[in-house]
Amino acid sequence: MDTILRLKHITKSFPGVKALQDIHIQIARGEIHALLGENGAGKSTLMKILCGIYQPDSGEIEIDGQTRQFDNYHDAVAAGVGIVFQEFSLIPYLNAVDNIFLGRERRTVWRTRDRAAMRREAADIFARLGVGIDLDVPIRALSVAQQQFVEIGKALSLNARILILDEPTATLTPAEADHLFAIMRQLKQQGVAMIFISHHLEEIFDVCDRITVLRDGQYVGMTDVAKTDVERLVEMMVGRRIESSFPPKPALRDDAKTVLDVSSLQITKDGPVNAFTLREGEILGFAGLVGSGRTETALAVIGAEPVHAKEIRVHGAMAKLSDPADALRSGIGILPESRKTEGLVTSFSIRDNISLNNLGKYRSLRWFLNHRIEARTTAEIMKRVGVKAPSMNTEVATLSGGNQQKVVIARWLNHHTRILVFDEPTRGIDVGAKAEIYGLMRELTARGYSIIMISSELPEIVGMCDRVCVFRQGRIEAILSGDEIDSNTVMTYATAGARGATHEHA
Structure with missing residues (x-):
């Protein structure tokens, strides 16, 4: 050689x-x-x-x-x-x-x-x-x-x-x-x-x-x-055999409440009009090729992108959602595609990142924070989501990709959000950490959280999602559920479309 x-x-x-x-x-x-x-x-x-x-x-x-x-x-x-x-x-x-x-x-x-x-x-x-x-x-x-x-x-x-x-x-x-x-x-x-x-x-x-x-x-x-x-x-x-990266899918209850009802969403004046719902305890997948409109749709829902028209109900009530602050007040959080540039302040500690959106929760006097309560809450949430670090004061930049993702999730749990948008949640994460993120997602839905998961990885879409919205050229071509969720069906809709089939359409 x-x-x-x-x-x-x-x-x-x-x-x-x-x-x-x-x-x-x-x-x-x-x-x-x-x-x-x-x-x-x-x-x-x-x-x-x-x-x-x-x-x-x-x-x-x-x-x-x-x-x-x-x-x-x-x-x-x-x-x-x-x-x-x-x-x-x-x-x-x-x-x-x-x-x-x-x-x-x-x-x-x-x-x-x-x-x-x-x-x-x-x-x-x-x-x-x-x-x-x-x-x-x-x-x-x-x-x-x-x-x-x-x-x-x-x-x-x-x-x-x-x-x-x-x-x-x-x-x-x-x-x-x-x-x-x-x-x-x-x-x-x-x-x-x-x-x-x-x-x-x-x-x-x-x-x-x-x-x-x-x-x-x-x-x-x-x-x-x-x-x-x-x-x-x-x-x-x-160091061990992982039999399956994906936890088993629970059966969705027929009486599961609709927590997010996007009855009409049109991003541009001449663009398609899309509609979909998200149920309590559900993981709803957004699948499609890069540029198909998955992320754009999610950002338009939470007010992070301008839209021509939209009509949205959150927990049954009409919601304006003009910007991400409105979405946050309505209990919607997002784990963005780029965790380092959009999801975290990497030079801050774990504690500072988790507390960032909810500092008022720890205010003891008008201008002061109760750091004892903040530290106790941070420790509890870190344990809950499984963040592995020497301490809560560890700088986020030193953490692995999987632990950084968990810190972003922890921030939203600290803010009492109940609807979470996960955009490419396992990008740049190793196989062991992926399994942990998947398990955490299922644990959250078992507690009544609802998740929209945007992913470019077909095995992830098939293995994790209860229903799947398949996007093509900005349009939801089909909403798949149950045994319909397989790689071939998803790719058929994502690449060529298949209108007129029997799948649910929005």
Whole structure:
């Protein structure tokens, strides 16, 4: 095996936490190597060590047989290591060319910026990747997939021989992900070694050669993709066998009350008119392709997006819901798609995030908070939703994705909301944490909460939802229930529509 990278006996500790203990990985030139583990397993810490962002307490990095020490990210780049972060590091107001060459602009003999040379080089990179990128528009005008390809192009422009891809498909459609995999296979043929991090295990079998699994900062094992299966990988990741990620669906009561009645919702003047209901103790799925109108509809309901017309009843009473504050007063909370930018203040503590929307609850005098009551309530809610952290004063930014989601849920439970909108609730969350979130959702519905769940993952829609609204081009094509909820039926309505069938329509 033509080995390009060895990580040997890597150990790293932070105050009070042993992040990595004696980790070793060996990767061949032109290999796509999966790095798996639950959130908090040590994957990101290990990659930051490889990129020179963190320094190991002990251990060695060996590239092409030579021991290397990276004091910073620039040292790693110079050695041929590139990383495409899960959250883009692009500047939205600059175009692709300026982003790729930011801080290392090509210069003419007169030391002025050689824009023509940079443009040619960028065009060559994207031609190599087989993607069409408009080099003149700002990054913010590109699709998420195109921004992803710009990130990859930026890494390749640095002559990366070892490319780290951290959750690269998290925000891509299936077709866009397939295109990315085609590019990865092309880079593989060119001898680029890749470390691929993903929580979508089916992707591992589609594109990877070998897999290394970490758990709780320790090396669990390495295996060839052809010699394992999903069940075995899950067991390696979580240390136990998960028989089913999805809790059993309870039978919905015929007399379940309607808690949300959207009798008419028209987002634009010429757009479709949609209608649906949400019952007490129900998980109602919003399914459909990216851009089908799922999230837009949910945001329009709670007043976060403008609408042409809508008529909504909450618990039987007409509700205006002109903005999210109205929705909150009506007992509706939302767990947004982007928890870090829209759902949390990551520099705040767990306690501050949970209390954020309901500080008046702890006011003892006009301008003062009763911190003793706040702390007691926070501890109770953290235990109720299963937040795992050293203390309630832990900064949210240091938590795993699953625990961050639980903090958002805890905030709404602290506000006594009874209707919850979960937008992509398990995006970027490992398989063990997913099972915990699913169990928590079912526990909430058993207590009488009602949930709208927007998800791009069909297994999640099928496994969790009691009824499903299938969207296509802004319209609810069908509302499925019971045995109608299967992947084929959902995709049929989502991709081609099937009006005139016997399914419930809104």
